[in-house]
Amino acid sequence: MTISLHDTLSGDTRPLEPLEAGHVRIYSCGPTVYGPSHIGNFRSFLFADVLVRYLRYRGLRVTWVMNITDIDDKIIKGAAASGEAIGVLAERYTTHFLADAAALRMTVPDTLPRATGHIEEIVELVKTLLENGNAYRTDDGSIFFRIASWPAYGRLARLDLENLRVGERVESDEYGKDDVRDFALWKGPKPGEPSWPTEIGPGRPGWHIECSAMSMKHLGRSFDIHTGGIDLIFPHHEDEIAQSEAATGVPFVRTWLHCAHLQSSGAKMAKSVGNIARVGDLLERGISPRALRYALISVHYRMAIQYSDDSLGAAAAAVDRLDAALAALRVYRNDGPDDPSLPAVLDQARADFEAAMDDDLNVSPALGALFDFVRDLNRRIDARTLSTADAERALRVIGDLDSVLGVTAEVADLDPVASGLLADRAAARASRDWAASDRLRDELAARGILVEDTRDGQRWRRVEVAAGG
Ligand SMILES: [Zn+2]
Numbered sequence: 001m002t003i004s005l006h007d008t009l010s011g012d013t014r015p016l017e018p019l020e021a022g023h024v025r026i027y028s029c030g031p032t033v034y035g036p037s038h039i040g041n042f043r044s045f046l047f048a049d050v051l052v053r054y055l056r057y058r059g060l061r062v063t064w065v066m067n068i069t070d071i072d073d074k075i076i077k078g079a080a081a082s083g084e085a086i087g088v089l090a091e092r093y094t095t096h097f098l099a100d101a102a103a104l105r106m107t108v109p110d111t112l113p114r115a116t117g118h119i120e121e122i123v124e125l126v127k128t129l130l131e132n133g134n135a136y137r138t139d140d141g142s143i144f145f146r147i148a149s150w151p152a153y154g155r156l157a158r159l160d161l162e163n164l165r166v167g168e169r170v171e172s173d174e175y176g177k178d179d180v181r182d183f184a185l186w187k188g189p190k191p192g193e194p195s196w197p198t199e200i201g202p203g204r205p206g207w208h209i210e211c212s213a214m215s216m217k218h219l220g221r222s223f224d225i226h227t228g229g230i231d232l233i234f235p236h237h238e239d240e241i242a243q244s245e246a247a248t249g250v251p252f253v254r255t256w257l258h259c260a261h262l263q264s265s266g267a268k269m270a271k272s273v274g275n276i277a278r279v280g281d282l283l284e285r286g287i288s289p290r291a292l293r294y295a296l297i298s299v300h301y302r303m304a305i306q307y308s309d310d311s312l313g314a315a316a317a318a319v320d321r322l323d324a325a326l327a328a329l330r331v332y333r334n335d336g337p338d339d340p341s342l343p344a345v346l347d348q349a350r351a352d353f354e355a356a357m358d359d360d361l362n363v364s365p366a367l368g369a370l371f372d373f374v375r376d377l378n379r380r381i382d383a384r385t386l387s388t389a390d391a392e393r394a395l396r397v398i399g400d401l402d403s404v405l406g407v408t409a410e411v412a413d414l415d416p417v418a419s420g421l422l423a424d425r426a427a428a429r430a431s432r433d434w435a436a437s438d439r440l441r442d443e444l445a446a447r448g449i450l451v452e453d454t455r456d457g458q459r460w461r462r463v464e465v466a467a468g469g
Helices: 039-057 073-082 086-103 115-131 207-219 230-248 279-284 289-297 309-331 342-358 363-383 388-405 416-430 434-446
Strands: 004-006 013-015 023-028 061-066 135-137 143-145 183-187 223-229 253-259 262-264 305-307 449-454 457-462
Touching: 004 253, 023 039, 023 207, 039 061, 039 086, 039 223, 039 253, 039 262, 039 279, 039 289, 039 388, 039 416, 061 207, 073 086, 086 279, 115 135, 115 143, 115 183, 115 207, 115 230, 143 230, 183 207, 183 230, 207 223, 207 230, 223 230, 230 253, 279 289, 289 305, 289 309, 305 309, 309 363, 309 388, 342 363, 342 388, 363 388, 416 434, 416 449, 416 457, 434 449
Parallel strands: 023 061, 023 223, 223 253, 262 305
Antiparallel strands: 004 013, 135 143, 143 183, 449 457
């Protein structure tokens, strides 16, 4: 098995070789919680979700960290406007984000660290950069990263550093920098802004530093994959690389993955453009969350999504086709013999799906393979060539492939944790780890999910847990 991914830094599509064999460590830039996320934001989060799901489907262990930016200029402005405490506003929109993520069936990341919970790590990192001569203080108590001290700056975004000076807007609060290109690691205290008393003086973190501090705390100084939207390449990820590597002296990230924008009415979806669609509003309008998820994941991550009512309609139709095939297979009964040509069809469906996803998560041919398979199954159902056991085998293959996509009705009945436990248990049984298999069965039972082992693998059903029990 070789999974190849397109790394933004090198510009190459390369085989994924985790630093620790069998274990992939992934960091994704998450939401800034100053308002409800829009579907353009979720395109990026769900791209990372599909990546995580696919690596797990492939039997790899994944540790997935997604940060929550709960302190930044926009949050401070929003809280001032609504007369709330910053923490109250940030907490409300964190809850909002998690609800949207659950509705869209995003896998829950293993860790969702908050910037305000990592001030100590941020201060440590800034201290190191000051000691190494990569950072300097200004009169207002701010600390900036000195880009001139880091010759590799600009590699990710392929910047021409000389031209970067031209037209650069100098923020009023950032006068005093040695060079307009330098960026804030730490912002000195200001009236009306939150401030932490720390070893490097009072103030609050700049935006970029939080992602370096939190990713390295939870994944180590070097880790496998960092994801985000292409708008984060510069300056956010460029700055992350500079400050992380200047502090540690080791490569920060092995593979940088960036997903393209979601466009609506011909422009990138952004609050500033005024063309945003929020998840909550769409669901209130009666849009199916599964159709919305499908619309957001069914285009290759490096291609822009043209989002419209039409694309949403096409997504809903695709999800319906899968649901209909699953429903037909679930009720199918035929005591006749097995269909002798089915095993090859099942193997081919899996192989084609995997070959496409292995190729830089090339989702379009992967979906093509799935729908060809479904069409073939529908013909066999109509012709009644399948046995009851064949129908169950076909259901299992669709279920496995959908564990990557997360769009069919069956998965809707399972929360992501339970889906993960089932996947873990299937993997445990495949490797004959019976103790782990039994433990996972008990964990699932505690969640009201009974697992039975059949000749063809595990089958689950939900049991109602008595009220009050
Ligand atoms: Zn980030």
